[in-house]
Each structure stands twice: as C-alpha cells, then as structure tokens.
Amino acid sequence: MATTVTPSVPGRRRRTPLARREARWAYVFLAPWIVGFLVLTAGPMVASLWLSFTEYDVINAPRWSGLDNYRQLVSDPQVARSLGNTVYYTALHVPLVMLISLGLALLLKRVGRWQGFFRTVFYLPVMTPAVAVGILFLLLLNTQDGLINRGLALLGIDGPSWTTDPDWVMPGIVLMSLWSLGSTVIIYLAALQNVPRDLYEAADLDGAGAWARFRHVTLPMISGSLFFTLIVNTIASLQMFTEVYTMYFGNRQTQNSFDSDAASFYVIYLFQQAFQFLHMGFASAMAWLLFLIILIITAVQVKLSNRFVYYEGEDR
Amino acid sequence: MTTTSQPVGTGVTSTVVAPVAAPRPAAEDESGRPRWQRILFVVALVGAAVIFMLPFVWLVSASLRPREYVFAPGFLPTPFAPDNYAEAWQAMPLLTWLFNSVVVGVAAAAAATLSSAWVAFGFAYFRFPGRNLLFGLVLATMMLPFAVTMIPTYLIWNRLGFIDTQVPLWAGNLFGSAFYIFLLRQFFLSLPREYFEAARVDGASYPQLFWRMAFPLIRPALLVAFVFEFKASWTDLIKPLIYLRNEQLYTLPRGLKVILDRFGYGGEQQWEIVLAGSVIATVPMIVLFFLAQRHFVEGIATTGRKG
Numbered sequence: 090m091a092t093t094v095t096p097s098v099p100g101r102r103r104r105t106p107l108a109r110r111e112a113r114w115a116y117v118f119l120a121p122w123i124v125g126f127l128v129l130t131a132g133p134m135v136a137s138l139w140l141s142f143t144e145y146d147v148i149n150a151p152r153w154s155g156l157d158n159y160r161q162l163v164s165d166p167q168v169a170r171s172l173g174n175t176v177y178y179t180a181l182h183v184p185l186v187m188l189i190s191l192g193l194a195l196l197l198k199r200v201g202r203w204q205g206f207f208r209t210v211f212y213l214p215v216m217t218p219a220v221a222v223g224i225l226f227l228l229l230l231n232t233q234d235g236l237i238n239r240g241l242a243l244l245g246i247d248g249p250s251w252t253t254d255p256d257w258v259m260p261g262i263v264l265m266s267l268w269s270l271g272s273t274v275i276i277y278l279a280a281l282q283n284v285p286r287d288l289y290e291a292a293d294l295d296g297a298g299a300w301a302r303f304r305h306v307t308l309p310m311i312s313g314s315l316f317f318t319l320i321v322n323t324i325a326s327l328q329m330f331t332e333v334y335t336m337y338f339g340n341r342q343t344q345n346s347f348d349s350d351a352a353s354f355y356v357i358y359l360f361q362q363a364f365q366f367l368h369m370g371f372a373s374a375m376a377w378l379l380f381l382i383i384l385i386i387t388a389v390q391v392k393l394s395n396r397f398v399y400y401e402g403e404d405r
Numbered sequence: 406m407t408t409t410s411q412p413v414g415t416g417v418t419s420t421v422v423a424p425v426a427a428p429r430p431a432a433e434d435e436s437g438r439p440r441w442q443r444i445l446f447v448v449a450l451v452g453a454a455v456i457f458m459l460p461f462v463w464l465v466s467a468s469l470r471p472r473e474y475v476f477a478p479g480f481l482p483t484p485f486a487p488d489n490y491a492e493a494w495q496a497m498p499l500l501t502w503l504f505n506s507v508v509v510g511v512a513a514a515a516a517a518t519l520s521s522a523w524v525a526f527g528f529a530y531f532r533f534p535g536r537n538l539l540f541g542l543v544l545a546t547m548m549l550p551f552a553v554t555m556i557p558t559y560l561i562w563n564r565l566g567f568i569d570t571q572v573p574l575w576a577g578n579l580f581g582s583a584f585y586i587f588l589l590r591q592f593f594l595s596l597p598r599e600y601f602e603a604a605r606v607d608g609a610s611y612p613q614l615f616w617r618m619a620f621p622l623i624r625p626a627l628l629v630a631f632v633f634e635f636k637a638s639w640t641d642l643i644k645p646l647i648y649l650r651n652e653q654l655y656t657l658p659r660g661l662k663v664i665l666d667r668f669g670y671g672g673e674q675q676w677e678i679v680l681a682g683s684v685i686a687t688v689p690m691i692v693l694f695f696l697a698q699r700h701f702v703e704g705i706a707t708t709g710r711k712g
Contacts, residue, residue: 114531117611118526118611121581130549199443200450207454211454212694221658224679339670340666
C-alpha cells in the first residue's frame, strides 16, 4: 500500500507563471472532487451536526431542542441494545475473519498452480448480493430443516435455533458473515507472496523451525496487511446493515416473527429512526455517536499498530 | 473430491521446475516438507472450498425443487421443478428490476470511473500548493461512516425533487470517489512523466493529455474501478430503500427484499419464488466475476476494498 513517488520530478519549483498556470489547471481537474466534498461530505456533516440538536420530521421545519437528542441517546435502552449487539458482533466477526483468512491464505500460498481456482471459490460469496446472502442464510440457519443444523446433526450435535433463540441470533449472523471473507484472503495472499524469499533462507540458516519462521519472518512482514484489514473490517462491521435488515426487518411480519431486538444493529436502528419514524434529529445524533466510536477505535488501533506493525524501510 | 491428489502432484512439479539458482522457491513451499504434510494442506483446502461452495449448491438446487421439497435433505434438485423460475418471473416484475439494475449500475460505474480518473490525474500529474493536504482529505473521507451524511444527502435530493427517481442512486458518483481516486492515481503515477512533457511541448492541452494519452494507458485500472462500482451498485440495498417508492423503479436487491417480505414472511410461504429470485440476482455477478476476475483480484490487492 506504499505510495509511489514520481521519480523524474525535480524538487520544489519556484512559482513561475508556468507553474501558476499549471496550478490553475490542477484545480480544474480537482474541481469535481472539491465540489463533491463541499456539497456531499463537508456540507452534510455540518448539517447533520446541526440537525442532531433539533427535532425534525421532514414535513415541519426543524425545531431547536438543544441536547435533548443526546440525552435520549444515553437513556434509550434500544440504543444500548443495538450498540451492544453491534460491538458483540464486531468482537466476534473481526478476529474470526482475520484468523480464518490467514489460515486459508497460508494454505493457498502452497498450492501453486491451483491457487487461482481456490481463490475464486473463496471470493465468489463476496460477489453475492447482500440481500441474497441474507435470504440464503435465513434458510441455511433454519432450526429444523436448515443445512447447517443438518450438518451439525451428522456430527451428533443438536443445533440451536439460530434465527429464533435470542441468544443464538448473533452467533448465527457471525457465521453468515464468515462466508464473505474472500477479500481478506486475497489481501493476505498478496502480502504473503511479497515476503522476500531470502528472509526464509536466512531464517533456515539460523536453524529456525516452522513456527519460528512464521513468528519471526511471516508475521512481521505481513503485519501491515493484518493491521489494515483489522481497521477496514472493524469499520465495516460496526456499520453492518443489509444482510441483517433483509433477514429480520422490513415489513411487520418480518419483525413480528420473533423478538427482533436480538438482531438489532446500530445502523439498523438509526435507519428506522430516520426513515420509518422520521426522527431525523435523533438519528443524526446517533450517526455522530457512531462516528465518534469509529474514530476512537481507529485511533486506538493506530496507536497499538505503532508497536506491532513493521513497515519496510523503517528503522528499527 | 477426485482431484485431491492432483494439486499435490503439481506442487511437487513446480518445485522441481524452479530455476537452479534459487535452491528452494519459498513462494511455493518454504521448506522441504514431507509429502504427507502437503497432502494434509491440500485436504484442508479442499475441505474449506467444499464448505464455501455448499451454500451455492444448495441455493441453486433448492430453487429448482417444488415448494414442499425446498427443505428436503440432499443436494440434488429432485423432484425437478424448473417452472419455479417462470412462476417467479410472472409473480414479480423481475425483468424490469434486472433492467433497472443494469441501467443504474452502468450509470453509477461510468460516473464514478470517469470523474475519479479526471480527479486522480489532477493529483498525479500536477504540483500545486495544498496537494498533500487535499489528498490526505480524500483518503480521510473513506473513514467517514455513510450514516453521518445519509440524512442530509437525502434532504438535498428531496429538496431537488429527485425522491422516487433513480437519479440519487448514481448521480453522487459524478464527484469522484476516494477509493478509485486513490487507485487510479497509483496507476497514473506509474506512467513516465517525460512522455507527457513531450506532448506538452508539442502543444497538447492538459485535457488532451488526460483524454488522449493517460486515459487509454490505464485502461486496465479503469476496468477495475468500473467493475467494482458496478458490483457495489448491483448489490446495494440501502439507497433504493431510501429513495425509491415505485416498485417499477426498483433495482434487483430492493425487489428481492419485497419478494422475501411477500413470499417468505407474508401469508402462504412460497420459498421457491424467493430462491429463484435470489439466483436471478446472483448469477449476473458471478458471470461478471468470471469475465473480470483478474481486475477484481488486482483491485482488492491494491486498495483493499471490501468487495
């Protein structure tokens, strides 16, 4: 993920008329992004922050309500529930995805000519539309007739009620999420293939065994990718929406089919508040809390990474 | 699982074929492992591959069975009921949704690719004050949860009168997207600058540099951006959920959600229709992957985009 620098460009130039002309053209090229940033990112951020201090139902003008939404945020048990579910899911999903993906990538690295075939197999689920994934796993996780409990029965295990038992809804969702880990596998495989061979040879000369080689050569050399996927997967899983919304939310029948609180994710509750109950102000406050949580988690991860991640060319 | 022994064989061969100068090709196998260990690896890999494929096999098979057999054990579509597809086709406007998904997907992908390439060229070619700061800002926007901008963006499209049209599903892409700007900038940076400077001396304008020279040269990367955005648009549920009311305008995932709510949860369950709909929404993506496999792998390895 290193950024390349154009080699042929001399250092800093003086601001000649030519350079000024070039700078003008640069902004012409950047214009779409700058306009988009102002209109679709920065502007909405300011608007959403402002809305979070108001009550707004789209039909009537926003009414300033001070910290009401934030007070409600703290006291609404549904916020706590959905946030708890989301964190629980993330805490299971992210380490499992990383661990299994690394295992698969290590295996893939050794198969030579068949690598492309297996890589495709692991990536195809990622191509499946999330709504279809939700539907598919709703059926696979079915207590009586689902493929997963049938498989467990073969092993003599009496499978749980994945989609109706509140304690098992979240593990079922995690199981579903593991099906789509193909991109992480590809990232790890690319990283593994970039580890210089001579490092392994040097390790061999030092008499390192398989574990020592993995621990002292492989892991440090791919730590950048591990860290990258840690952040990307964490941010994505805190925003889980489509698969679970498809399975457990939507019309009244879906939601009444069981205690849907157990499947409530933060962004799903936010979406309901905004577009079903038209509590746009409250939903905006929820969005800002999510942003804050993501910022904090990412900052902690970056801080930790400074201790564990090795970047090539860095002095140690 | 008849292929179990074959990958082992090829693994061994490639070790032998490797150049003499490199005594042990680490990329293939970093140690002279005993044969049984390699067999173990391949068995584990094949096992994992089978587990990953089973949901697909079940989906297709169950979609081809009569209603009362959808949950029957086994992986063969017996009794065979291909009529499910005709039934699904008649029950819901699947063809319209398929068409909508293609139109919205192409518009979204073309808009994102063209605008991101234009902006990426700006970042790659020109030196100007604030370049690094602005590029940092581009990368920073990737971290912003969509939930923060979702509501005001909805209000903007609402004010402009575009609710219940497909415009909000793609028009935002006209302003470039951070992932593709990052990706395409990498490719532009790899082009030799002298080449462009020579063209400048010959009197080419900057837009000509971009459109006639740089753009065709990074065609493979443009394809990466295009297929990724097409896939992102094809699989998206949240935007159609927010912006579309009229069923005739729905994209496939939005329509599929209706099918689930109507035939899976509502009244008499007709899972065979839900399953047929799911297959119809999935197959085009699988085909797209096989057509553009190399580009997908390249795109993920470069940007780390989550599918």
